[in-house]
Amino acid sequence: MLRIYNVLTAIIAFTGCLSIIISGETNPVFSLIGLGVIPGYYRFLIGKRPANKYVTGTLSIITLLIFIWDSIFLSKDYFIAVAHLTIIFQVIKSFDLKEPWDYLQVYFMALLQLIIASELIFSIIFGVVFIMFLLIFVTVIIFSHFVREGGDIKVDVKKPVFYISILTILLTVSFFISIPRVSGGLWGKYHQKSIRSVGFSKTIDFDSYGRIMLDPTVVMRVEIEGRKDLPYYWRGMTLDYFDGLVWENTHFERESIFGKNGRFVLEPYIKDGYTIQRIFLEPMDNDVVFGLSNIIAIESRGFILYRDVSDALFLPEKKGRRFQYIVYSSKILKKADGFLDDYLQIPIGFEDVKMLAEDLTKGLRNNHEKALKIENYLKENYIYSLDLKEQDSGVNPVKDFLFNSKKGFCEHYATAMVLMLRSIGIPSRIVTGFAGGDLNEYGGYLIIRQSHAHSWVEAVIDGFWLTFDPTPVKITEKPSSVILLIDMLKMKWQRYVIGYSLYDQKKIIRAFNVFKDFPTIFDLKIKSKSLHFIIFAIIIFSVVIILFILYGDGYKKRGCFATRQYLSVRNKLGRLGIKVTSSLTPNDIELKGISRGLSSNFSNFIRLYQEIRFGGRKMNAKERLEFKMLTRRVIKEINSL
Amino acid sequence: MKLSREGKRFFLTTFLIGFAALNTGNNLIYLIFSLMLSLTVLSFSVLILNLFRLNLKVSAEQPAFAKKPFNIFLTLKNDKRIPSYSIWVRTTLQDGRVYFPEVRGNSYEEKAMTVTCGRRGVYGYSDFYLESSFPFLFLLKWVIKNVKGEVYVYPEIKDVRDFSLELFSISQDMALSKRYKGEDFSFVREFRYGDDWRKIHWKSSAKLSKIMVKDSLSQETKKITLIVDNLEPQDDEIFEKAISFTASLACKFIDEEYFVRLVTGSSVTSFGSGKDHLFRVLDELTILKKQKTWGQNSFVEQEGFTILVSGSYNSSISNILSISDSVIYVENI
Numbered sequence: 003m004l005r006i007y008n009v010l011t012a013i014i015a016f017t018g019c020l021s022i023i024i025s026g027e028t029n030p031v032f033s034l035i036g037l038g039v040i041p042g043y044y045r046f047l048i049g050k051r052p053a054n055k056y057v058t059g060t061l062s063i064i065t066l067l068i069f070i071w072d073s074i075f076l077s078k079d080y081f082i083a084v085a086h087l088t089i090i091f092q093v094i095k096s097f098d099l100k101e102p103w104d105y106l107q108v109y110f111m112a113l114l115q116l117i118i119a120s121e122l123i124f125s126i127i128f129g130v131v132f133i134m135f136l137l138i139f140v141t142v143i144i145f146s147h148f149v150r151e152g153g154d155i156k157v158d159v160k161k162p163v164f165y166i167s168i169l170t171i172l173l174t175v176s177f178f179i180s181i182p183r184v185s186g187g188l189w190g191k192y193h194q195k196s197i198r199s200v201g202f203s204k205t206i207d208f209d210s211y212g213r214i215m216l217d218p219t220v221v222m223r224v225e226i227e228g229r230k231d232l233p234y235y236w237r238g239m240t241l242d243y244f245d246g247l248v249w250e251n252t253h254f255e256r257e258s259i260f261g262k263n264g265r266f267v268l269e270p271y272i273k274d275g276y277t278i279q280r281i282f283l284e285p286m287d288n289d290v291v292f293g294l295s296n297i298i299a300i301e302s303r304g305f306i307l308y309r310d311v312s313d314a315l316f317l318p319e320k321k322g323r324r325f326q327y328i329v330y331s332s333k334i335l336k337k338a339d340g341f342l343d344d345y346l347q348i349p350i351g352f353e354d355v356k357m358l359a360e361d362l363t364k365g366l367r368n369n370h371e372k373a374l375k376i377e378n379y380l381k382e383n384y385i386y387s388l389d390l391k392e393q394d395s396g397v398n399p400v401k402d403f404l405f406n407s408k409k410g411f412c413e414h415y416a417t418a419m420v421l422m423l424r425s426i427g428i429p430s431r432i433v434t435g436f437a438g439g440d441l442n443e444y445g446g447y448l449i450i451r452q453s454h455a456h457s458w459v460e461a462v463i464d465g466f467w468l469t470f471d472p473t474p475v476k477i478t479e480k481p482s483s484v485i486l487l488i489d490m491l492k493m494k495w496q497r498y499v500i501g502y503s504l505y506d507q508k509k510i511i512r513a514f515n516v517f518k519d520f521p522t523i524f525d526l527k528i529k530s531k532s533l534h535f536i537i538f539a540i541i542i543f544s545v546v547i548i549l550f551i552l553y554g555d556g557y558k559k560r561g562c563f564a565t566r567q568y569l570s571v572r573n574k575l576g577r578l579g580i581k582v583t584s585s586l587t588p589n590d591i592e593l594k595g596i597s598r599g600l601s602s603n604f605s606n607f608i609r610l611y612q613e614i615r616f617g618g619r620k621m622n623a624k625e626r627l628e629f630k631m632l633t634r635r636v637i638k639e640i641n642s643l
Numbered sequence: 644m645k646l647s648r649e650g651k652r653f654f655l656t657t658f659l660i661g662f663a664a665l666n667t668g669n670n671l672i673y674l675i676f677s678l679m680l681s682l683t684v685l686s687f688s689v690l691i692l693n694l695f696r697l698n699l700k701v702s703a704e705q706p707a708f709a710k711k712p713f714n715i716f717l718t719l720k721n722d723k724r725i726p727s728y729s730i731w732v733r734t735t736l737q738d739g740r741v742y743f744p745e746v747r748g749n750s751y752e753e754k755a756m757t758v759t760c761g762r763r764g765v766y767g768y769s770d771f772y773l774e775s776s777f778p779f780l781f782l783l784k785w786v787i788k789n790v791k792g793e794v795y796v797y798p799e800i801k802d803v804r805d806f807s808l809e810l811f812s813i814s815q816d817m818a819l820s821k822r823y824k825g826e827d828f829s830f831v832r833e834f835r836y837g838d839d840w841r842k843i844h845w846k847s848s849a850k851l852s853k854i855m856v857k858d859s860l861s862q863e864t865k866k867i868t869l870i871v872d873n874l875e876p877q878d879d880e881i882f883e884k885a886i887s888f889t890a891s892l893a894c895k896f897i898d899e900e901y902f903v904r905l906v907t908g909s910s911v912t913s914f915g916s917g918k919d920h921l922f923r924v925l926d927e928l929t930i931l932k933k934q935k936t937w938g939q940n941s942f943v944e945q946e947g948f949t950i951l952v953s954g955s956y957n958s959s960i961s962n963i964l965s966i967s968d969s970v971i972y973v974e975n976i
Contacts, residue, residue: 106649120671128671136678147780151729157744162728166685166778173681178674500670541662
């Protein structure tokens with residue numbers, strides 16, 4: 003049993019280090035140091051003596067110095083530095099396992115590593131590590147129980163370990179589902195890296211040429227209900243001003259929209275007249291909210307959203323963490339109201355574009371036909387290519403696309419169409435976002451990748467904003483079944499673990515019909531500094547109360563008069579060469595004391611102590627004094643020997 | 644139920660993780676927090692279940708003598724279907740405890756607890772504690788099992804060979820001088836516990852339908868009266884020594900097939916031999932207490948050889964009794 007226990011201790015230490023290393027956020031040098039647990043535990047398992055205490059002590063001090071240097075200069079992140087610190091301490095501890103408490107230190111450190119890892123990785127790998135950790139942790143603490151209580155007694159622990167592990171998993175799931183969620187974020191910062199957008203951006207700059215990569219990184223996953231008209235356009239924001247090289251959004255004014263019970267209603271809507279999209283957005287380096295056109299409502303945690311005049315939606319801050327929300331998009335077209343002149347702006351020097359547009363639309367009766375004509379013209383006569391040669395200076399990339407190379411990507415197509423529409427008096431704008439997505443048949447959702455980033459056109463036709471996409475359809479390779487299956491697991495992990503929220507809890511409760519009106523729990527997002535202090539004070543107070551509950555009772559018991567006298571005598575026994583351990587009973591101590599030449603005073607003292615401590619004997623003041631005197635006599639006797 | 648050191652640290656860690664989950668809103672920390680909570684719940688509920696429907700039976704090894712280890716047999720019966728693990732049985736009789744690593748469902752395990760009592764006396768036991776911290780060491784729970792009983796711890800038996808040899812010879816001489824002429828040297832009596840089986844008189848046994856033994860000497864020649872001085876005042880330690888010495892003499896004489904009678908200030912036993920009689924004598928000595936006056940019933944006529952065991956010369960017993968053939972003051976031993 004002892005051997006299995008030791009092996010499990012080694013595995014749990016290794017799992018702890020592994021959980022941090024696989025996050026990829028740690029410095030490779032520290033990750034390599036983490037492998038030191040392997041020789042450390044190998045030595046331990048083959049029964050070699052622990053390393054010299056001076057060596058491990060010195061290494062520990064050096065590690066603390068490295069930690070300071072790491073947090074200030076190397077990683078410049080206290081959190082990552084702590085992760086590095088735990089790795090090195092696990093390695094040092096693997097060479098220095100002696101006392102039972104050392105084992106517990108290993109478990110608690112592994113737990114700490116798991117917590118750190120939870121902040122660094124959101125991947126499903128964490129789930130695998132977590133399950134592994136749970137099973138080993140349960141097993142090892144059951145083993146530690148038997149090792150401490152029964153030594154190396156043979157007990158068949160397979161059954162209790164199995165059943166308790168199963169129960170632990172079930173209870174963990176139950177607690178995970180039922181613990182009320184608040185969005186939090188009181189202190190600290192977020193440590194997971196955001197995806198740097200490659201395809202999608204808030205501006206379009208033709209001047210800065212860069213090779214566009216078909217990056218397969220997943221940006222978001224979407225479960226969709228109610229609309230089947232492909233392709234899907236995941237609208238991000240619009241760009242209205244073009245200076246000849248760069249598209250920008252000049253509508254900086256944003257309207258604040260406050261949510262009620264996590265629901266932001268943008269427009270009045272009728273029942274069933276909308277498409278529901280449950281969107282799981284990966285961490286991104288922008289604040290844009292994506293969804294199908296004509297968003298009328300959003301359900302999300304948080305209490306405020308912003309909307310510009312083009313109905314683009316924004317969060318109060320960049321999406322540093324995974325973000326999950328539900329979008330309701332109306333199937334009814336949005337009416338174009340307000341000042342539309344901004345959407346007719348054309349930079350100087352694009353007269354030839356106007357001529358081309360007029361030529362194309364000559365004889366057509368209405369704006370819709372004209373827009374369709376231009377869209378089809380671009381689709382049919384231009385070649386989609388991401389592999390473009392660098393432009394000579396002085397050559398406008400849009401004109402080059404239209405009149406010379408006739409090769410370009412979505413931004414060229416969309417820009418060309420907007421300029422052509424505007425030149426014939428149709429208000430229009432560029433829309434940036436994502437288009438399409440890979441359908442995952444196993445999970446019934448769409449995978450949107452960086453490579454799905456797209457630009458298209460919105461134009462005012464008969465008083466409504468209509469969507470046009472002049473870019474020819476790209477033929478993309480369908481991901482393999484294995485990739486889709488893995489992605490489905492990732493999606494489930496993200497949906498039901500990472501993205502599990504108060505909304506889901508409400509839904510579960512409603513499903514059981516427990517409350518008709520579920521009590522509202524507002525998201526905890528405290529801005530005021532004074533409130534921070536209040537919460538901090540409450541937490542400190544709670545900690546003090548808990549510590550008092552945990553240790554106060556013990557203090558009282560330890561403070562018992564007879565016990566204090568007994569401990570004072572027991573502590574003196576070291577003088578007689580008696581090694582007093584916690585497992586020695588008073589009777590053992592009595593026998594040892596007598597064998598070292600202590601008189602019957604000592605026996606009487608032990609007997610009295612046991613009567614008071616265990617026999618419930620009460621002492622009056624006189625007896626207390628006598629007991630105290632007896633203690634003094636015994637101590638005097640010990641000192642004299 | 645109380646928290647162990649590990650439990651205190653674990654629950655403090657759980658609290659901190661709970662706070663971290665609340666602070667970050669990170670569901671993975673909620674997941675770890677859920678794990679900690681589930682371990683908390685299991686450590687509580689499994690522990691209660693572990694000690695549920697456990698019954699204890701206790702029996703003590705007899706005879707038990709002071710300062711000599713003896714066993715208390717503990718039978719732990721598990722009346723539920725699932726097994727119980729890692730149970731300590733602790734008794735208030737002494738600070739000892741016995742470990743039961745596993746008691747299978749609807750089954751029982753038996754273990755012996757070795758106990759040493761420093762003094763003679765009747766030790767009552769009633770409360771046995773069944774303790775366990777299974778499965779995680781975080782909590783310690785105990786249930787009290789009220790199993791009433793008592794153990795007679797006889798006085799310490801010492802080696803009295805030197806004294807007994809001397810006393811034997813004196814008693815033999817006296818017995819021979821007192822023997823009546825014409826009396827038989829042997830007689831047949833009923834079998835007593837401790838008698839030698841080889842001495843069974845089969846003919847008489849068959850005739851009387853009970854086991855009879857043939858004794859070699861007459862009762863008169865092998866009668867010994869042991870008188871214990873239990874008059875106050877006496878030093879506790881010396882009094883105990885006197886009792887222990889008397890018990891040792893009784894053992895030795897009965898072992899040598901003497902008929903022994905015990906006289907104390909409060910009681911008088913009849914003459915007898917064999918193990919049964921020895922235990923009767925030891926029972927009396929076990930519960931013997933000091934008293935102020937010598938009881939009226941305890942003034943006995945001298946029969947056989949009489950030995951008075953007293954604590955010291957100062958005892959007032961010599962003013963009361965003057966029938967002893969030999970007086971032993973244990974103070975001098």
